[in-house]
Amino acid sequence: MKPKISSNKRIKELTDLINKHNRKYYLDDNPEISDYEYDLLVRELLELEKKYPQYKRPDSPTRRIGGEPLKEFKTIKHQFPMLSIDNTYSPEEILDFDKRVIKLLAEKPEYVVEPKVDGIAVSLIYQDGLFFRGVSRGDGWQGDEITANLRTIKSLPLSVPFSFPLEARGEIYFKKEDFRFLNSERKRRGEVLFANPRNAAAGSLKLLDSSLVAQRPLNFFAYTGYFKNGPKEHYRVLQFLKKIGFPVNSHIKLFSGIEEVIEYCQNFQKERNKLPYDIDGMVIKVNSLLDQEKLGRTTKSPRWLIAYKFPAVQATTRLKDIILQVGRTGILTPVALLEPVELAGSTVSRATLHNKDEIQRLDVRIGDKVFIEKGGDIIPKVLKAVKEVRNGKERIFKMPGECPVCGGKLYQDAGEVAVRCENVRCPAQVKERIKHFASRDAMDIEGLGEAMVNLLVEKKLLADYGDLYSLKLKLAELISLERMGEKSSRNLLDAIEKSKGKPLSNFIFALGIRHIGIHSAEILAEKFPSLSEIRTVDLESLSSIPEIGPVMAQSIFNFFRDKEIIFVLEKLRGAGVKTVERPTFVGAPKQRNHSEALDEESIFSEKNIFSEKRIVLTGTLKDFTRNQVTGLIKHLGGRVTSSVSPKTSFVLAGEEPGSKLEKAKTLGIKIINEKEFKSLIHAG
Ligand SMILES: [Zn+2]
Missing domain, CATH: 3.40.50.10190 (BRCT domain)
Structure with a gap:
């Protein structure tokens, strides 16, 4: 065995090396090594840290996977208040701001202009070069300590080559693409959707379980820093932060006159849609820190900066009705039916109202004239009602006492805004679950789209996805359906049959376990090579899997103990759906998995075990x-x-x-x- 001292040295080497490659990847967008090589380094480090935990470094990249969930966040007071910024909406108002500044300083200042990234402001404290504590903005004076959550953010440096006390402030944000993916995943998992990327970032940072945060691709931009004996200009502070490893927005520019500032802001407005993240305006700051001090602040906000907000893409139309859509897990989502209106190049006739609390908050009524908004590619949403033009005929939306589809009872979990239909046999839920089962990342059954699923459920050919594989016994009924015919029936059955061989991870995802997306399904399939192992594993072992955590573990555990589910699973297994990941090399050393795999395969090749009984x-x-x-x-x-x-x-x-x-x-x-x-x- 090698002497321990060299393990300690190697751990430090690996930590620094991985952190360096991390910066190359996430900050410079210029990776030097392949993902595979990177993974090898991480794996080596993980193994060494497991053997010698005493040498694990405080800035180890392995700390980014999250830790023990918290009961609640500690409240921490900010060193300096995190004030809000005054908004302006026109070039004239920017000129007014410039005049006020010049009057107070008695000279023309330089300005720094920064895109106003639509995210969540945080404060990061570094001590002895290590990320020590992170706090959310909160009310500006004090916020939640969210260090563990922030540590999971790959672009946030866990250590910096600067040993003096340092505070960096910045914005945590979601990229548009990641946001769309997150929401589509949530939709498939039957969870409440986030309204926009900022909402998604806020929701992620509020999670008490940092291992869940680690799965959210959050990003960070630093927009200011506080430390002793630093540069005397804001622009140079940013350059310094960038030099020591903080991500700083590349569109930040220094200007000597207000005309250039206005021109840059207005030009940028046209560019905003091309950015990978949402911005809702530009922030204009006086460059000299001494001048900033001179200008001081009002009770609410500093006098040395201002935000120029871009106008949002909005339209007004009539709200004709509010309907409820029932999702896969029974969540009822109110949807606004609108008189069709042109908005950002497309016709909009539906907008989301998120949940009943949102309807109450907006006080939107059926028949109201409403403002709707669409940002980027996000689903249009109702912003507000024009209450001044109400004629008294508007109706207040009432949540029904029962499910609008099946008449089942509704319930609301404590602490959740979502109202759900509790009837697992609810046709709307059944349809959504089958659609999910057949979807691309799940069993990928061609021809089993929305219309087909609706038809098969309505004609009672399917009661759940467990019936899919015995649909072939009902060929005659299938053919007799409207617009089906023999050929398309056989094609559908072939596609269903073909899906039996999908990898275990697809199958796990297809089951529609709450909180389990395709990524978690892959982790499970890797950890447990057969479904029967996942079904029988205890809660503690599930929770101990990195990236699974207690919420998902509980959900998996409950799922496989549900009577309805056990029944459906038996149908699937009986039909010969693959529930074992085949060993890659037959006869290879993975003996345990291999022999089990063979056992389980042989079990369900025999489909009629009770034949004649x-x-x-x-x-x-x-x-x-x-x-x-x-x-x-x-x-x-x-x-x-x-x-x-x-x-x-x-x-x-x-x-x-x-x-x-x-x-x-x-x-x-x-x-x-x-x-x-x-x-x-x-x-x-
Ligand atoms: Zn229902």
Whole structure:
């Protein structure tokens, strides 16, 4: 074994090296090594840190994966208040600002102009060159300590080559593309959507579980810094911050006159849509720090800076109605039906109202004239109602007492704004779940789009996605459907059949477990090579997987213990859907997985394990309802009969069995309990 001292040295080397490559990748956009080489370095470091935890460095890149979830955030007072910025909306107002500044300073100042990134302001404290503490803006005077969350942000330096106390302030933001991806993932997972990238950044930073934050691709731009004996100009402070490793926006410019400032702001307005992140204006700052001090501040905001806000893309139209859409997990989302209107080059006839709290907050009523807004490619949203033109005929939207689709009960989890339909058999939810199951990153079943799923559910050919693979038994009914015909029916069945061989990760994602996106599904599939392992693993082991964490772990755990789910899963397994990741090399050393894989594969190649069997049920089962177990036995080729006779193959006895058990005993019929039944269906 190598002496420990060299491990310590290697850990430091690797930490510095990975941090350097991280900067090259995230700040300079100029990677020097491939992702693969980078991963190898990280893996080496992880292994060494596991062996010698005492040498793990405070700025180790492995700390970015998040840590233990917090119960609550600590409140921390800011060293200097984080004040708000006064807004202006026209060149004239910028000129007025310039006049006020000149009057107070008695000379023309230089200005720095910065894009106003639409994110969340934070303060970062560094001590001895290490990131020590991060605090949200909060009310400007004090905020939440969110150090663990901020540490996960790849572009935020965990160490800087500057050993004096330093505070950097800046904006945490989401890129537009990442935002769209996040929302589409959330939609598929049946979670409430974020209204815009800023909202997504805010929501992410509020998470108490930093391992969840680590999965959100947040970014950081520094816009100011405080430290002793630094440069005397704001522009040079930014350059210094950039030099020591902070990301600083590349569109920040220094100007000597206000005319140039206005020109830059107005030109930039046309460029804003080309940026990968949202900005809602420009910030104009006096460059000299001494002048800034002279100008001071009002109670609300500093006098040495101002924001020039871009006009948003808005339109007015009539709100015709508010309908409720029921999602995969039962969430009811209110949608505004609008009189069609042109907005940013497209016709808009629907806009989101997010949730019932938002409708109340906006006090939007059916029949109102409303302002709608569309930023970038984001779904249009209702901004406000024009209350002045109401004629008294407007109606206040009331949340119904029951699900508008199935009439099921509604419920709201504590601390959640979302209202959900609790009926898991709700046709709207069933349709959404099947659509999700068939979607591209899931089982990718061609031809099973929205219209087809709706049709199959409405015609009662599918009750859940577990029925997909036995749809072939209903070929005649399928062909008889409107606009189907034999060819398209067979194509659909082929596509369904083909999907059986999808990788385990796709299958896990397809199941639609709450909070489990494709990325987490991949992690699970990597960790557990078969579905049966995931089904039986305990909560603690699940929580201990990096990037899974307690919320997801609980969700996975609950999912596989749900009676309905167990039933559906048995149908899928019975149909021969691949639930094992095949070993890459047959006969390769991965023996454990390999032999298990073979076992499980052979189990479900035999689909009719109860063929010709007559089975009698008595008593109650723990994991199945009577309907479920009957369906399951039928699915596996058997028959459930009501009374025990010499022809009975066996009696399945649950808790508190009835007289049938006695009769079976007298006739000498085989009796099995639930556990034995389960091992039977698992062992073929
Ligand atoms: Zn419903």
